[in-house]
Amino acid sequence: xxxxxxxxxxxxxxxxxxxxxxxxxxxxxxxxxxxxxxxxxxxxxxxxxxxxxxxxxxxxxxxxxxxxxxxxxxxxxxxxxxxxxxxxxxxxxxxxxxxxxxxxxxxxxxxxxxxxxxxxxxxxxxxxxxxxxxxxxxxxxxxxxxxxxxxxxxxxxxxxxxxxxxxxxxxxxxxxxxxxxxxxxxxxxxxxxxxxxxxxxxxxxxxxxxxxxxxxxxxxxxxxxxxxxxxxxxxxxxxxxxxxxxxxxxxxxxxxxxxxxxxxxxxxxxxxxxxxxxxxxxxxxxxxxxxxxxxxxxxxxxxxxxxxxxxxxxxxxxxxxxxxxxxxxxxxxxxxxxxxxxxxxxxxxxxxxxxxxxxxxxxxxxxxxxxxxxxxxxxxxxxxxxxxxxxxxxxxxxxxxxxxxxxxxxxxxxxxxxxxxxxxxxxxxxxxxxxxxxxxxxxxxxx
Amino acid sequence: xxxxxxxxxxxxxxxxxxxxxxxxxxxxxxxxxxxxxxxxxxxxxxxxxxxxxxxxxxxxxxxxxxxxxxxxxxxxxxxxxxxxxxxxxxxxxxxxxxxxxxxxxxxxxxxxxxxxxxxxxxxxxxxxxxxxxxxxxxxxxxxxxxxxxxxxxxxxxxxxxxxxxxxxxxxxxxxxxxxxxxxxxxxxxxxxxxxxxxxxxxxxxxxxxxxxxxxxxxxxxxxxxxxxxxxxxxxxxxxxxxxxxxxxxxxxxxxxxxxxxxxxxxxxxxxxxxxxxxxxxxxxxxxxxxxxxxxxxxxxxxxxxxxxxxxxxxxxxxxxxxxxxxxxxxxxxxxxxxxxxxxxxxxxxxxxxxxxxxxxxxxxxxxxxxxxxxxxxxxxxxxxxxxxxxxxxxxxxxxxxxxxxxxxxxxxxxxxxxxxxxxxxxxxxxxxxxxxxxxxxxxxxxx
Numbered sequence: 001x002x003x004x005x006x007x008x009x010x011x012x013x014x015x016x017x018x019x020x021x022x023x024x025x026x027x028x029x030x031x032x033x034x035x036x037x038x039x040x041x042x043x044x045x046x047x048x049x050x051x052x053x054x055x056x057x058x059x060x061x062x063x064x065x066x067x068x069x070x071x072x073x074x075x076x077x078x079x080x081x082x083x084x085x086x087x088x089x090x091x092x093x094x095x096x097x098x099x100x101x102x103x104x105x106x107x108x109x110x111x112x113x114x115x116x117x118x119x120x121x122x123x124x125x126x127x128x129x130x131x132x133x134x135x136x137x138x139x140x141x142x143x144x145x146x147x148x149x150x151x152x153x154x155x156x157x158x159x160x161x162x163x164x165x166x167x168x169x170x171x172x173x174x175x176x177x178x179x180x181x182x183x184x185x186x187x188x189x190x191x192x193x194x195x196x197x198x199x200x201x202x203x204x205x206x207x208x209x210x211x212x213x214x215x216x217x218x219x220x221x222x223x224x225x226x227x228x229x230x231x232x233x234x235x236x237x238x239x240x241x242x243x244x245x246x247x248x249x250x251x252x253x254x255x256x257x258x259x260x261x262x263x264x265x266x267x268x269x270x271x272x273x274x275x276x277x278x279x280x281x282x283x284x285x286x287x288x289x290x291x292x293x294x295x296x297x298x299x300x301x302x303x304x305x306x307x308x309x310x311x312x313x314x315x316x317x318x319x320x321x322x323x324x325x326x327x328x329x330x331x332x333x334x335x336x337x338x339x340x341x342x343x344x345x346x347x348x349x350x351x352x353x354x355x356x357x358x359x360x361x362x363x364x365x366x367x368x369x370x371x372x373x374x375x376x377x378x379x380x381x382x383x384x385x386x387x388x389x390x391x392x393x394x395x396x397x398x399x400x401x402x403x404x405x406x407x408x409x410x411x412x413x414x415x416x417x418x419x420x421x422x423x424x425x426x427x428x429x430x431x432x433x434x435x436x437x438x439x440x441x442x443x444x445x446x447x
Numbered sequence: 448x449x450x451x452x453x454x455x456x457x458x459x460x461x462x463x464x465x466x467x468x469x470x471x472x473x474x475x476x477x478x479x480x481x482x483x484x485x486x487x488x489x490x491x492x493x494x495x496x497x498x499x500x501x502x503x504x505x506x507x508x509x510x511x512x513x514x515x516x517x518x519x520x521x522x523x524x525x526x527x528x529x530x531x532x533x534x535x536x537x538x539x540x541x542x543x544x545x546x547x548x549x550x551x552x553x554x555x556x557x558x559x560x561x562x563x564x565x566x567x568x569x570x571x572x573x574x575x576x577x578x579x580x581x582x583x584x585x586x587x588x589x590x591x592x593x594x595x596x597x598x599x600x601x602x603x604x605x606x607x608x609x610x611x612x613x614x615x616x617x618x619x620x621x622x623x624x625x626x627x628x629x630x631x632x633x634x635x636x637x638x639x640x641x642x643x644x645x646x647x648x649x650x651x652x653x654x655x656x657x658x659x660x661x662x663x664x665x666x667x668x669x670x671x672x673x674x675x676x677x678x679x680x681x682x683x684x685x686x687x688x689x690x691x692x693x694x695x696x697x698x699x700x701x702x703x704x705x706x707x708x709x710x711x712x713x714x715x716x717x718x719x720x721x722x723x724x725x726x727x728x729x730x731x732x733x734x735x736x737x738x739x740x741x742x743x744x745x746x747x748x749x750x751x752x753x754x755x756x757x758x759x760x761x762x763x764x765x766x767x768x769x770x771x772x773x774x775x776x777x778x779x780x781x782x783x784x785x786x787x788x789x790x791x792x793x794x795x796x797x798x799x800x801x802x803x804x805x806x807x808x809x810x811x812x813x814x815x816x817x818x819x820x821x822x823x824x825x826x827x828x829x830x831x832x833x834x835x836x837x838x839x840x841x842x843x844x845x846x847x848x849x850x851x852x853x854x855x856x857x858x859x860x861x862x863x864x865x866x867x868x869x870x871x872x873x874x875x876x877x878x879x880x881x882x883x884x885x886x887x888x889x890x891x892x893x894x
Contacts, residue, residue: 024646026648026666028666199472216690217690217694218475219473220475220687222610243664243690246690247785254777254780255777255778257701258773258774258776258777258866259774260778267782267788268792272802275803279803279807280807280811282770283771283807283811284810284811287763287766287815289766290766293766294759295759297761301759304755304758308751309745309748312745314761315744315875316738318737318765318766319733319765320730320737322871323730324726327726327730329705330702330705330706330707334701334702340714340715345715348715359720359723360726360727364727364730394730420705420867421769421867424769428762432762
């Protein structure tokens with residue numbers, strides 16, 4: 001792999017050219033480069049960047065490196081850095097760094113801002129309050145378009161987004177919103193009052209980030225106002241943070257559906273004990289559940305002893321049941337996450353899964369019968385027992401896989417829990433009960 | 448459930464109040480309401496909306512309803528509707544509607560735009576070309592800030608995004624970009640040339656949508672320019688479309704990991720045969736694979752006949768192996784999708800999975816031994832065989848689950864295929880081979 005020109009200059013210690021060249025690169029790319037450096041090099045590299053670039057690069061760094069850097073740079077550098085960070089980035093940083101750095105940062109922060117920061121830090125994780133920024137443009141409804149434009153042109157350097165404008169009254173109650181586009185196309189003499197939209201959508205500070213993401217997806221917003229109980233404007237949430245939220249929520253669902261507990265770090269940086277802890281709980285729970293399935297087999301020891309080849313079909317029945325259930329639960333869990341399937345649809349889901357599973361189950365059962373009886377030459381009664389059990393297993397798996405995620409939501413459990421691992425364990429047990437009972441009955445055994 | 452006030456007015460046939468009230472609601476919400484209407488009511492409802500609202504509502508409707516409506520409204524209505532739709536929404540619509548409506552729409556489109564539309568329709572699905580819009584603001588570098596602002600204020604009603612501005616030369620080559628914010632804070636007399644950024648990131652028309660989403664996520668963009676081979680600006684992609692792309696790509700991964708083939712419609716609207724077809728291929732493939740696992744059991748019939756209780760541990764071994772493999776493959780697949788894990792990390796992954804699986808496997812094996820030997824009173828040699836097999840299974844499952852997604856990517860197969868269903872089938876077979884061979888060896892059988 002070729003080395004990045006900036007890294008090359010850095011390692012060649014040609015710091016003068018490095019400084020000059022670094023302005024030509026996009027901050028996000030420079031931040032990515034820095035992740036490959038040793039901790040010692042990171043500090044030197046960062047100090048070599050022109051000040052403006054450094055601030056931007058800093059905001060793109062992973063919180064671990066941000067936190068390390070904040071501990072290493074001196075008081076003055078930290079102060080400068082903090083001054084130029086957007087408030088929401090600063091708060092993210094404060095949530096990551098050790099207590100003594102928090103203290104250092106806050107002691108360099110003006111009183112008024114410190115008060116705001118403390119308020120932010122008190123909002124629960126994953127709430128609108130913890131996602132929002134207070135850097136937005138607020139207008140008064142009596143302003144004219146020209147006044148508003150001049151106001152924006154004078155102040156917008158420090159605002160995270162200027163593309164949606166918020167009209168508030170003297171008590172900071174949100175009266176309306178308008179987009180910068182609407183402002184630009186309006187006549188200079190028009191008043192804000194006449195062009196703002198009074199019907200806006202807002203969220204409260206305690207709203208969950210997943211619900212906020214749903215609002216953004218539905219309305220194609222760039223930003224969304226956050227209000228308190230008295231509908232006073234307290235902040236805004238911007239689309240770039242929501243894109244991160246969407247990926248976070250998806251990762252959480254993937255992990256839950258893969259029988260993993262919430263991770264605390266990225267895979268490659270997480271320690272072995274942390275990765276082990278993330279996995280063992282579910283493995284243990286499911287292992288113990290699976291021993292019940294084993295007990296079912298033990299219960300039917302007699303028939304199995306006489307007709308050992310019944311055991312040969314256990315893996316196929318278990319795997320197909322598990323996969324059939326996983327398909328249905330995946331569809332339902334994902335459909336619910338996207339808001340396409342609601343709780344009221346439970347009967348439509350049951351009806352659909354019944355029909356689909358009948359169709360799929362009969363197809364598989366017939367093929368299976370032909371294969372066992374004719375291709376592999378087993379006795380037809382065995383082929384019949386296996387195939388009927390297969391049909392029953394597929395139907396059961398699909399209906400359970402379809403219902404359980406909806407039931408989970410109803411009792412306020414995350415539907416993603418009801419995915420393949422759990423469904424498989426449940427279906428396995430039921431499938432074997434049907435299999436051995438049916439075999440005992442047809443072959444004249446008493447289980 | 449209470450009826451929405453608009454629906455209530457509609458069903459009460461109080462059309463005058465309906466018209467007045469409908470302006471108070473957000474278009475996206477009205478579009479959602481319309482999804483519940485019967486096809487006949489849909490047309491009436493739509494015609495009752497004030498024209499400006501109707502156009503906006505239309506752009507939020509699902510393509511199925513858009514297509515139905517386009518077939519029902521008259522020439523003049525269609526023309527008006529098309530005039531006000533953003534070009535990218537229009538193209539999405541043209542991709543959905545039947546041929547005779549395409550013809551009707553295109554015959555109402557000015558020549559120049561028709562040419563552009565035809566070009567768009569030729570871009571491959573899921574490419575930058577099919578995602579982009581040509582409605583962006585282009586400036587010349589010799590313009591002053593004041594000229595640029597006036598130009599924007601005059602033309603921006605018809606532009607999908609005005610918040611990123613593109614500077615092109617006489618041949619439409621992209622020379623630089625700047626944000627509306629940068630324009631606003633600059634002095635009126637400054638020239639665009641002096642404030643634009645010459646280092647911009649762009650994608651080509653054939654770039655895959657998944658890679659484009661990655662660019663947006665990395666740089667926090669609101670829009671991204673699309674250029675052709677000669678770096679001429681041909682369009683832009685906006686963040687709202689990327690949010691949809693991210694969810695689409697995630698859904699695709701969820702489905703692949705749940706052993707489902709690409710669906711063609713939402714779950715609740717998809718027909719039973721379509722849902723069945725989406726599922727049966729994988730079930731069939733995996734069912735046949737699982738019969739190999741069955742053949743392993745058949746191969747060891749003798750030992751199983753003598754020691755039937757060996758069968759009682761098959762479900763536990765299979766399930767735990769499947770779950771252990773699912774955990775690792777989920778972590779790796781998701782890590783690769785987010786760009787956190789690359790192909791070059793394969794040895795780090797193997798090392799990590801080796802350590803984690805050793806830790807988790809020993810834990811589970813010891814607990815399992817104690818339970819089988821002391822709690823359930825099985826002979827200790829059986830408990831020993833089961834527990835050692837369990838350790839081997841967990842380690843194998845985790846290493847296979849960790850490697851296969853990376854190998855898949857290497858040979859250009861989607862890593863998401865290497866998820867729980869396939870890993871489970873592979874691990875099941877290997878686990879039973881170890882189990883019975885080990886048992887035969889320790890208990891003195893010849894398999």
